[in-house]
Amino acid sequence: MGRYRYCTTVAVAAVWALLPGVVLADEGMWTLDAFPTAKMQADYGWAPDGPWLARVQAAAVRLTGGCSASFVSGEGLILTNHHCVVECAQDNSTDQKDFLKEGFIPARREDELKCPGQQAEVVTAITDVTARIKQAIGGLSGEALVRARDAQVARIEQEGCADTGRTRCEVVTLFGGGQYRLYTYTKYSDVRLAWAPEFQAAFFGGDPDNFNYPRYALDAAFLRAYDNGKPVEVKAFLKWNPRAPKEGEPTFVVGNPGSTQRLFTGEQLAFQREVSLPLTTTILSELRGRLIAAMEESVQAKREGADTLFGIENSLKVYIGRQKALNDPVFAKMLVDAEADMKAKAGNLPGLGDPWADTAKAVKAYRDIYLPWRFIVPSGTLMGYAQTLVQGAEEREKPNADRLPGYTDSDLELTTKTLLDDAPVYPWLEQVEMGWSLSKAREYLGADDADTRLMLGRESPEALAERLVGGTALADPAVRKALWDGGRKAVEASSDPLIVYARKVDARERELKRLVDERYTGPLAEAGARLADARFAAYGSTIYPDATFTLRISYGNVQGWVERGQQVAPMTTMGGAFDRATGAEPFDIAKGFAAAQAKIDKATVFDFVTTNDIIGGNSGSPVIDRDGSVIGAAFDGNIHSIGGNYGYQADVNRTVVVSAAAVQQALEVIYPAPALVRELRGK
Structure with missing residues (x-):
């Protein structure tokens, strides 16, 4: 440290x-x-x-x-x-x-x-849209809640920014679902x-x-x-x-x-302390070692990998520091006491129920699907391009309100820019990142797991990464543009190995998202709104x-x-x-x-x-x-x-x-x- x-x-x-x-x-x-x-x-x-x-x-x-x-x-x-x-x-x-x-x-x-x-983006307006979002959610729960919320978000953003070439609209969730704000930006x-x-x-x-x-x-x-x-x-x-x-x-x-x-419940913090932080620090440490070894191969590799290495080392310090904080026994006890204080002050608020228990149930369900959800898409810039092309081909054919986040009208300009801008891609670095992420997927899911078999087939992580990165043409922005402009027909006809691979894992990723929304994201949004009510009842509205x-x-x-x-x-x-x-x-x-x-x-x-x-x-x-x-x-x-x-x-x-x-x-x-x-x- x-x-x-x-x-x-x-x-x-x-x-x-x-x-x-x-x-x-x-x-x-x-x-x-x-x-x-x-x-x-x-x-x-x-x-x-x-x-x-x-x-x-x-x-x-x-x-x-x-x-x-x-x-x-x-x-x-x-x-x-x-x-x-x-x-x-x-x-x-x-x-x-x-x-x-x-x-x-x-x-x-x-x-x-x-x-x-x-x-570059500059905020020009902040508008309270809480009533519209909560009305759309109504009494829904699970995946239905997420779909209704996201559809209403897409409508609000589309209404707020008709000129997507110069403006961007973003609905932001505050207090875990207690409030929603529309941020309007001028963009450059x-x-x-x-x-x-x-x-x-x-x-x-x-x-x-x-x-x-x-x-x-x-x-x-x-x-x-x-x-x-x-x-x-x-x-x-x-x-x-x-x-x-x-x-x-x-x-x-x-x-x-x-x-x-800072507003997480004890169960949410326990998940970070017991699951996500230990996993993240462990696998990032291995990626750091793999990257340093690869960078030592040449002066060129040392230059090309410098930014990635800095990001990994910075992230490791952050996650290790967070883990230490949450593992401090005095710190942990005081967090528990703080949560108890809010419960006591909120009292028997009408309609509150027990959002803490509901959050705990959602977190418990998330523990069962966290690993496949985290590992199903391998790491790397090229894999990100392939995923965007495959998902975008399907999502852009849907009505705006039915699309996944990232592909709605308000997001599409930036998604397109990120996909098509001409930036260098380093094949050796792509292989390191993809091989590492696939090997971690096999390690944590198990060699016989269905998702592992879907991702790897009969290949090793390193061999698969070498084949996909070595065979793809997606480093060329002109190739990406042709596939993006060609839509579903072009993507489905493509024989590019990374596109073929992205098509293979896309259905499973969508299924996992549905499960996460049903068991975790939806329940958290519903419980989060009631936790916000409890917080406001206990301490008033002058909190951040x-x-x-x-x-x-x-x-x-x-x-x-x-x-x-x-x-x-x-x-x-x-x-x-x-x-x-x-x-x-x-x-x-x-x-x-x-x-x-x-x-x-x-x-x-x-x-x-x-x-x-x-x-x-x-x-x-x-x-x-x-x-x-x-x-x-x-x-x-x-x-x-x-x-x-x-x-x-x-x-x-x-x-x-x-x-x-x-x-x-x-x-x-x-x-x-x-x-x-x-x-x-x-x-």
């Missing part, structure tokens, strides 16, 4: 934040239409007003690759993290020109690089890389420093949104403010936290929902913490990076930093920490001061923030930020980009 350990004393402190209705200090990932103005006013003596929140919302950006960002100029310039553009840089790299190793500093806007599969499907430092500058300290602090990482990059081949003109953007942060000053993080499980990769705002302040009796300073300086450097990976100083050492202002604040409440998905979120200007970009949390999946730890949970001052230094003297500097200054 790196420098800091997750210990029992920390877990105890965290539990008080987990008590439902007890919102401590700076806890909360709040929706922008329900910001806790009174609470912040009481905590800080000031809170943003409606116009302030509206301006910030209009400048906040969601990246479909799983990150957050913000507009920082009127010409479509977007600030985010370097690790949010790694895939784009790698997709545009070759053996002759490695933009990860060297960085990317274009001389002209015409040289900015398209990012395959990337889309042409996103290009505008500036990125060397990989080593952004990832100084590598995996050992990940989720740790102090940090000396320039984890920042710029994208640009285009429309019809020209930079987008935006009216709402954040003022760039490359000043040093001040200890104790209020800060806001506005972004799209991915998901949290679990994260859903939709726009949220958190407030906090610049503040360090005490670690094993020692005060951790809230800021690092650029000079500290040189002091920390050892000359050996991953603590070798980046070449650009070494070359510009004499010019760098060593006193410039590099990274800093705040008490803002964030989670994965917030990467790239602007860190905003009271005036509404951006003073940094959130790129990580400290080791204690991993437990933030289940609860906020007021005394130690910290957001790690790269300062705008450090980025400005980089733009001026380390990786010079004078045109961007002028643009950020509004000149």
Whole structure:
């Protein structure tokens, strides 16, 4: 876990934040239409007003690759993290020109690089559609509930976004089914890389420093949104403010936290602790080993596998940290007590029944079908293409309300873009991922299991992966486009081995989805709505929902913490990076930093920490001061923030930020980009 350990004393402190209705200090990932103005006013003596929140919302950006960002100029310039553009840089790299190793500093806007599969989205409206969804669900249960809900969602999204070329609509479930909101977005499907430092500058300290602090990482990059081949003109953007942060000053993080499980019941948490987390950490550890071994075969493989390896190592730290938190006996007991507190306060609410028992029943049923549902589709980009083509051929022939999620009118533009954008595919990496996932399926399901026989036939996992990857033509976007445009007839006639394989497993995947909906998803949605009623009855409506990769705002302040009796300073300086450097990976100083050492202002604040409440998905979120200007970009949390999946730890949970001052230094003297500097200054 790196420098800091997750210990029992920390877990105890965290539990008080987990008590439902007890919102401590700076806890909360709040929706922008329900910001806790009174609470912040009481905590800080000031809170943003409606116009302030509206301006910030209009400048906040969601990246479909799983990150957050913000507009920082009127010409479509977007600030985010370097690790949010790694895939784009790698997709545009070759053996002759490695933009990860060297960085990317274009001389002209015409040289900015398209990012395959990337889309930028800005929320323009949030509408309560709870009544419509609940009316459609009525008294239904199981699969019928899921089908009715999804059909109504498709109708609402279709009505909300008639122009799917420029807008996107998404109905989001909040409080486990207690509320539903329609989020309407303006979308920009042409996103290009505008500036990125060397990989080593952004990832100084590598995996050992990940989720740790102090940090000396320039984890920042710029994208640009285009429309019809020209930079987008935006009216709402954040003022760039490359000043040093001040200890104790209020800060806001506005972004799209991915998901949290703070409202889970004890049975749901037990499933994570006993089943999903142990399985995930075990099999990801093996994939990491397989990948490292394959990357050692050549310099080219090391370059091509770098982004995938980083993602695996990052995920392992997250899942191991979560498992440790849930296995802490004091932490676990307090979670049980918190759930009991809510039950007692909710009392005998009319019509409540026993949603805890109903949730437990659904989770028990899910345990029986979890393994085949998890393993039925092998891993890999190429397999994903095949699955989309096969499913899409059938789904697009159906009425909009009857389609699977991902293929409704509101989703189809992005699904098509993801499928058809030209991005490099590395066959060796595809074979590693597919062979690994098939071998894990056989291991956990058993060699004689019907699903194992369906997936493998008489072949070994590795031989099957080699045959399918070696024989497919789906790496070519023109081939994918021909199959997509040709629809069912083209897909059914295809002899491409991956298409043939996807057709073979598709029926079983659909059957498993039906079982999951009937026994788990439907019952959870029905019980979740009643759990939300109990929560509101116990603690009122001034609480925040679990994260859903939709726009949220958190407030906090610049503040360090005490670690094993020692005060951790809230800021690092650029000079500290040189002091920390050892000359050996991953603590070798980046070449650009070494070359510009004499010019760098060593006193410039590099990274800093705040008490803002964030989670994965917030990467790239602007860190905003009271005036509404951006003073940094959130790129990580400290080791204690991993437990933030289940609860906020007021005394130690910290957001790690790269300062705008450090980025400005980089733009001026380390990786010079004078045109961007002028643009950020509004000149």
